[in-house]
Structure formats: structure tokens, C-alpha cells
Amino acid sequence: MPTTGLPVVAVLAEREPPVVERLAGAARVLRVGERDLAGALAEADVLLVWDFLTSALPEAWPERGGPRWVHTASAGVDRLLFSPLRESDTLVTNSRGVFERPIAEYVAGLVLAMAKDLPGTLERQRSREWRHRVTESVAGTRAVVVGGGPVGRAVARLLGALGLRADLVSRTARDGDPEFGRVHGFGDLAGLLPAADWVVCAAPLTEQTADMFDAAAFARMKRGARFVNVGRGPLVVEDDLLDALRTGTLGGAALDVFRQEPLPADSPLWDAPGLLVSPHMSGDTRSWLDDLADVFLGNFERWVAGRPLLNIVDKELGYVPVAGRPGAAPRTEEGTP
The missing domain is CATH 3.40.50.720 (NAD(P)-binding Rossmann-like Domain)
Known part of the structure; x- marks a missing residue:
């Protein structure tokens, strides 16, 4: 943790997303592109993969340590499930509910x-x-x-x-x-x-x-x-x-x-x-960026408070197993925009 006591959130995004401004005062934010990702991962508590089509994460992931929580602004998580991350204790969450x-x-x-x-x-x-x-x-x-x-x-x-x-x-x-x-x-x-x-x-x-x-x-x-x-x-x-x-x-x-x-x-x-x-746009509506920010920020509040996170990915299955409601199917698979 930094001396300010604020968690360090690395945001992988070439352009500044709406979530950065909304984290002001709650976290020390490192908004980075792919070139600077490795340095940010060395000190980040949380990684928000806003540019979710990136392929830079496996090479940038540190040999030891790394963020305790990785969140992707997508439903699909296949780009995140490389061996070091899959085998680590790092939690992975996705943006189920937006798409x-x-x-x-x-x-x-x-x-x-x-x-x-x-x-x-x-x-x-x-x-x-x-x-x-x-x-x-x-x-x-x-x-x-x-x-x-x-x-x-x-x-x-x-x-x-x-x-x-x-x-x-x-x-x-x-x-x-x-x-x-x-x-x-x-x-x-x-x-x-x-x-x-x-x-x-x-x-x-x-x-x-x-x-x-x-x-x-x-x-x-x-x-x-x-x-x-x-x-x-x-x-x-x-x-x-x-x-x-x-x-x-x-x-x-x-x-x-x-x-x-x-x-x-x-x-x-x-x-x-x-x-x-069509160019990978089926889930993207006019409000989708704000909706993605809402999902992350809601989970970030839970993380800071020490409460269980939502949308936790089973890194072996490759999707979010969802506990069923009474009378519902016990598990469902997460779709992938």
C-alpha cells in the first residue's frame, strides 16, 4: 500500500475512461498504456483492464506478486487466463450485467x-x-x-x-x-x-x-x-x-x-x-462506457470495504459460475462480448 493509505489502481487504457475521474479521492490511479503496463503492475493493488482487447498482459505480468484483483471491462475473460494469472491467488472479475x-x-x-x-x-x-x-x-x-x-x-x-x-x-x-x-x-x-x-x-x-x-x-x-x-x-x-x-x-x-x-x-x-x-459491437450501446464504470466502481466499493466481490471468474472453467436462486439451475455459464 502507498503511504497515503489509498489503494493503487492501474487502469489499462490508451485514452482516459470515465472511471478514472470517478475514482478521485478513493484511489491513487495509474492510467497506463501497454508500454507502461509492466511498471504499473509492480505497484498496483488492482488492475482494471479497460482496453479489454489487449494482448499485452501476459508479457507484462510480474514474475512475483502482482495485483490482488484484476477486473476486465468485458464479459469474456479468455485473454486474461494465461498461466501465471490463472495459477496465482489474484481474483479475476468481469462485467457481467452490462451486455x-x-x-x-x-x-x-x-x-x-x-x-x-x-x-x-x-x-x-x-x-x-x-x-x-x-x-x-x-x-x-x-x-x-x-x-x-x-x-x-x-x-x-x-x-x-x-x-x-x-x-x-x-x-x-x-x-x-x-x-x-x-x-x-x-x-x-x-x-x-x-x-x-x-x-x-x-x-x-x-x-x-x-x-x-x-x-x-x-x-x-x-x-x-x-x-x-x-x-x-x-x-x-x-x-x-x-x-x-x-x-x-x-x-x-x-x-x-x-x-x-x-x-x-x-x-x-x-x-x-x-x-x-459487424465490428464486435453487439453489446455496445450509447451508455455502455458509463455502465462498465458503474460495474467496476460498485465492486471497488465492496473490495475497499472487505466485502465479497461480484462476478468472480472461475479461472479453471473460464467464466463466472452463478449460484442459482431457489428453484433455478445451480450454475450457468457467462457469455462473452
């Missing part, structure tokens, strides 16, 4: 856009072509939502409100879920894909989920089905997705996350038939 509803709304918008052919309407408007068409109804179609945490549950809930029949797939199967009844395990996915009209991936990136959507998975899907990924880019084998779109195995797809971000200008995904590309 669930916005991502669900974004997915619902994508489903409606593909069903109603809004890309085709915009294309014909630009060419001043008046061409009447018929479109699809989403009510009564079936969706498989992969990822049983708060994001996946919010997606399945909102799709259900649109009249879709949503099957939820989580790490482990369980019955008696208060909302969805049966929650399927990953082992059930292969059997669910052939009946799905929509497949939405909102799973965390773990050793178990990496590359889970590959050529074999796309081949199992109903011809003409649509695929959406709002989880993590490495959940999808992108070359296999391209093949599925080019051959018509898939009727369309939407990707908000990619193996390489930003997506290179020469990537064939930009021109893939029937593919909607």
Missing part, C-alpha cells in the same frame, strides 16, 4: 433482418429497383442458442418473445430450469442442429468450445439455416463457414466477432454470400 440485453436485442435484429431480407431491400433501394418479394415469418421456427450463461439466456428469452422455439445449450445438461425446462449439454448439440432454423453462438471461449463450429457442425445443420456468432471468433472455423455459405449449405450468417480483429480489409469474409459483418 446481456443489448446483445439479445442485436441478435433479434439480425434474425429479423435475415428473415425479412432487409439487406436485399437496401441493395434494391440503392439501385432504385422496385421489386416486390415475399419474406419469412420467424414465429414457429426453431433456434438453438449455444451458451447457457446470462447472454445466451437473454438471447433465448427474447427470441422466444418473437415466437421462436428456443433450445438452450450449456456446458452440462440439466432439467427443471425455471425458464427453459430442459437445458441441453454440449454433447446434445449435434442432435439439435438438423432441426434448427437458426443457430446462435453465445458461448465463452474455452478449450472445450474452441472451433466447435466447423465443417462437421455446418454439415449437420438444415440446408438453408442461418448462423449467428456473438461469442468469440475462435469458436468458428471461418474457412468452413465460408465453404458452407458458398455451397448454399447455410442460407446466411452474421458474425460480430472474428479470429482476427479488426477484420483485415483483404479477408474473404467481407464478400461472402449472405454474410452480415
Whole structure:
């Protein structure tokens, strides 16, 4: 601890986020970029990873010691779970609670856009072509939502409100879920894909989920089905997705996350038939930066007071295990914006 008695909070951010000003008087804040991160970690009690797409943390992490608590301004924590941090006593928390509803709304918008052919309407408007068409109804179609945490549950809930029949797939199967009844395990996915009209991936990136959507998975899907990924880019084998779109195995797809971000200008995904590309924005609303600050500051108050932190990540599982309410499922998985 510094002589002032204030905890030292290192904030990894190239630009000053709103949280810095709000910490004034409660902490000694070291706002640093990637170049100065290693020096800040040597004296920090807390690290706030505001620039959550950074890859600088493993190299900068000290051989001994380090912050006692690391918080990321994201739901996904795969970039934080390098061996020294995973094996340390450092607590890791995430920003669960900020992204669930916005991502669900974004997915619902994508489903409606593909069903109603809004890309085709915009294309014909630009060419001043008046061409009447018929479109699809989403009510009564079936969706498989992969990822049983708060994001996946919010997606399945909102799709259900649109009249879709949503099957939820989580790490482990369980019955008696208060909302969805049966929650399927990953082992059930292969059997669910052939009946799905929509497949939405909102799973965390773990050793178990990496590359889970590959050529074999796309081949199992109903011809003409649509695929959406709002989880993590490495959940999808992108070359296999391209093949599925080019051959018509898939009727369309939407990707908000990619193996390489930003997506290179020469990537064939930009021109893939029937593919909607968005730049990792599904969870970002106009208030999201202030919302992220609120989550951290609420936890910081708990940390200073010696109270248990919220959103503690199980560093072995790779997500936040959430204790169930009476009658609820005992554990759910955290989704990943």
C-alpha cells in the first residue's frame, strides 16, 4: 500500500475512461498504456483492464506478486487466463450485467433482418429497383442458442418473445430450469442442429468450445439455416463457414466477432454470400462506457470495504459460475462480448 493509505489502481487504457475521474479521492490511479503496463503492475493493488482487447498482459505480468484483483471491462475473460494469472491467488472479475440485453436485442435484429431480407431491400433501394418479394415469418421456427450463461439466456428469452422455439445449450445438461425446462449439454448439440432454423453462438471461449463450429457442425445443420456468432471468433472455423455459405449449405450468417480483429480489409469474409459483418459491437450501446464504470466502481466499493466481490471468474472453467436462486439451475455459464 502507498503511504497515503489509498489503494493503487492501474487502469489499462490508451485514452482516459470515465472511471478514472470517478475514482478521485478513493484511489491513487495509474492510467497506463501497454508500454507502461509492466511498471504499473509492480505497484498496483488492482488492475482494471479497460482496453479489454489487449494482448499485452501476459508479457507484462510480474514474475512475483502482482495485483490482488484484476477486473476486465468485458464479459469474456479468455485473454486474461494465461498461466501465471490463472495459477496465482489474484481474483479475476468481469462485467457481467452490462451486455446481456443489448446483445439479445442485436441478435433479434439480425434474425429479423435475415428473415425479412432487409439487406436485399437496401441493395434494391440503392439501385432504385422496385421489386416486390415475399419474406419469412420467424414465429414457429426453431433456434438453438449455444451458451447457457446470462447472454445466451437473454438471447433465448427474447427470441422466444418473437415466437421462436428456443433450445438452450450449456456446458452440462440439466432439467427443471425455471425458464427453459430442459437445458441441453454440449454433447446434445449435434442432435439439435438438423432441426434448427437458426443457430446462435453465445458461448465463452474455452478449450472445450474452441472451433466447435466447423465443417462437421455446418454439415449437420438444415440446408438453408442461418448462423449467428456473438461469442468469440475462435469458436468458428471461418474457412468452413465460408465453404458452407458458398455451397448454399447455410442460407446466411452474421458474425460480430472474428479470429482476427479488426477484420483485415483483404479477408474473404467481407464478400461472402449472405454474410452480415459487424465490428464486435453487439453489446455496445450509447451508455455502455458509463455502465462498465458503474460495474467496476460498485465492486471497488465492496473490495475497499472487505466485502465479497461480484462476478468472480472461475479461472479453471473460464467464466463466472452463478449460484442459482431457489428453484433455478445451480450454475450457468457467462457469455462473452
